[in-house]
Amino acid sequence: MNKPLKIRKNAELRKPEILRSFYQTIVEEGIEGASIGKVARRMNIHPSLIMHYFSTKENMMTELVNYIINEYGNLLKNISVHHDEPHERIHQLLDVLWSDEWYRLTDVSADFSMLSVSFRHEKVNRQFRHLYAQFGKFLAKELQRFMDAGIIAAGDPDVSAEVLVSLIEGYRHFKHFYVDKDSSERFRQEMKRAVLNMLGYRPKRAGAGEK
Amino acid sequence: MNKPLKIRKNAELRKPEILRSFYQTIVEEGIEGASIGKVARRMNIHPSLIMHYFSTKENMMTELVNYIINEYGNLLKNISVHHDEPHERIHQLLDVLWSDEWYRLTDVSADFSMLSVSFRHEKVNRQFRHLYAQFGKFLAKELQRFMDAGIIAAGDPDVSAEVLVSLIEGYRHFKHFYVDKDSSERFRQEMKRAVLNMLGYRPKRAGAGEK
DNA sequence: CCATGAATTGAATATTCAGTTAATTAAGAG
DNA sequence: CTCTTAATTAACTGAATATTCAATTCATGG
The missing domain is CATH 1.10.357.10 (Tetracycline Repressor, domain 2)
Structure with a gap:
């Protein structure tokens, strides 16, 4: 009867976590294959969460x-x-x-x-x-x-x-x-x-x- | 009353021409921004023509x-x-x-x-x-x-x-x-x-x- | 304990993507 | 001149894309 048990993290933890996943996705699929969707999927989070933290993909890149x-x-x-x-x-x-x-x-x-x-x-x-x-x-x-x-x-x-x-x-x-x-x-x-x-x-x- | 005057070229001319445009697109927009559509637009040809010559994008890449x-x-x-x-x-x-x-x-x-x-x-x-x-x-x-x-x-x-x-x-x-x-x-x-x-x-x- | 704001989600957006299929056009061979 | 074939286009498809927005869940400090 366990609830999915999603842990909430704050920006300080979440942002670098996303960045590392983004990086790893680039390593595995190249920059041409690193979409926000894929990064989100890899982390089991919603794509919108990424947008929430970085606003744009370009922003995330820099x-x-x-x-x-x-x-x-x-x-x-x-x-x-x-x-x-x-x-x-x-x-x-x-x-x-x-x-x-x-x-x-x-x-x-x-x-x-x-x-x-x-x-x-x-x-x-x-x-x-x-x-x-x-x-x-x-x-x-x-x-x-x-x-x-x-x-x-x-x-x-x-x-x-x-x-x-x-x-x-x-x-x-x-x-x-x-x-x-x-x-x-x-x-x-x-x-x-x-x-x-x-x-x-x-x-x-x-x-x-x-x- | 000039017709658009499209010149037909054969594969021997067209393929390298496409490749050069592909290359130029990569230079200007990076590999992550080099889509078939953009290459076609730059050449004023139809995207399908590119598919005709290369079958797949990966193929075109190699x-x-x-x-x-x-x-x-x-x-x-x-x-x-x-x-x-x-x-x-x-x-x-x-x-x-x-x-x-x-x-x-x-x-x-x-x-x-x-x-x-x-x-x-x-x-x-x-x-x-x-x-x-x-x-x-x-x-x-x-x-x-x-x-x-x-x-x-x-x-x-x-x-x-x-x-x-x-x-x-x-x-x-x-x-x-x-x-x-x-x-x-x-x-x-x-x-x-x-x-x-x-x-x-x-x-x-x-x-x-x-x- | 409740109000405020941050973290997170869901659904929906328009756009772009690679790729398919069928039709049209022109060039070259006979 | 016609027949064949290759070059080219037109009209699509379905999936994936980035991004938006409103709604919801949670943490915390007054």
């Missing part, structure tokens, strides 16, 4: 981008690179940036959809730009540290950071085209090597530093 | 990817790097790869849409993989040439080529976030510098080649 970018920003803040010894540190940093956890955070397939939106949507574009700027700033600070320690020879750390972001994104985009695990790991290793080369990294042993 | 990838492949074939002198050649190659013409060929915004499709669509995924493999092979051949000439110190040219493709795509994806022209050009220059570093390029002057 709030989703916002949500994701915040999540990303949080991750950025919590990157833990403990080592102070510069050689150890640079390797740890690259290990984190090319780690699986880093890439599991968001689903690249959905990110592509969002990025494609950013081309037509000024607001979304700005949001992404802000995210990348944040990311760049974080990396630039690290690079500066390595330059001060004299273990890399990059020019302007800001510009190098941008190139680095580019490479990281490029890697993210390509990863999924490598099906077999071996070549995937090799690709990852080669990426790290490439970055070190690119930055003019001088390894520990053989302390030759002419010029 | 044919579009095919079309684009062919175009890309043609571009690849026509890359003209004339110089034989290796130093000249490597610079010319990088100039071409980071040239405006190269990036004007397809619209990155639509490419993103397609790539996002590739995550859910096995056929599309394969098509992209093939394209990138082609591209990688082309670059690997060039890299081999530079290695033989002893002006770069890359390890396996195939792997380095993959990294290079990654970087090129990363650049393509980021380009549009740089609005002002100056920083855009600086970014481009820095990219080239990064690639040369990455490949362990040794400039002409000061022919020191110890090891």
Whole structure:
């Protein structure tokens, strides 16, 4: 004789819940297949409830981008690179940036959809730009540290950071085209090597530093 | 008293014409906004005509990817790097790869849409993989040439080529976030510098080649 | 305890969607 | 000139779409 037992939640809980479902729907069906109806069905709620919270689909879209970018920003803040010894540190940093956890955070397939939106949507574009700027700033600070320690020879750390972001994104985009695990790991290793080369990294042993 | 004067075209002309319009619609409205109706309206033809040629929308999609990838492949074939002198050649190659013409060929915004499709669509995924493999092979051949000439110190040219493709795509994806022209050009220059570093390029002057 | 407002629903809106079927038009072959 | 065939349109269909609006259920604070 149990009543359906529907739990009422407030906006603070419901909105992100809807956004996550929206995101998941985009992952599974693409942005072209993510309708309000489908999102509602997945959550067992009424489509109107979604409209109640977001007014329009477009609105929901920009709030989703916002949500994701915040999540990303949080991750950025919590990157833990403990080592102070510069050689150890640079390797740890690259290990984190090319780690699986880093890439599991968001689903690249959905990110592509969002990025494609950013081309037509000024607001979304700005949001992404802000995210990348944040990311760049974080990396630039690290690079500066390595330059001060004299273990890399990059020019302007800001510009190098941008190139680095580019490479990281490029890697993210390509990863999924490598099906077999071996070549995937090799690709990852080669990426790290490439970055070190690119930055003019001088390894520990053989302390030759002419010029 | 002029009749509307509709010209009849055969499939050979009509199909690519439809595909181009489909592509343009995706550019302007995103894949989520590219319906058969809109494509037909843009061409002043009847939606059924599109169905006549492609049967299903999904079919049209894969044919579009095919079309684009062919175009890309043609571009690849026509890359003209004339110089034989290796130093000249490597610079010319990088100039071409980071040239405006190269990036004007397809619209990155639509490419993103397609790539996002590739995550859910096995056929599309394969098509992209093939394209990138082609591209990688082309670059690997060039890299081999530079290695033989002893002006770069890359390890396996195939792997380095993959990294290079990654970087090129990363650049393509980021380009549009740089609005002002100056920083855009600086970014481009820095990219080239990064690639040369990455490949362990040794400039002409000061022919020191110890090891 | 009741009044106010938020959460949620139901039914109805007009619109757009991909796709079907049948008819019409024109081009090319004989 | 006619017959055949391919290109094109016209008129639909049914399902799905986003969105609106009024009604209802609940929580809570005065």
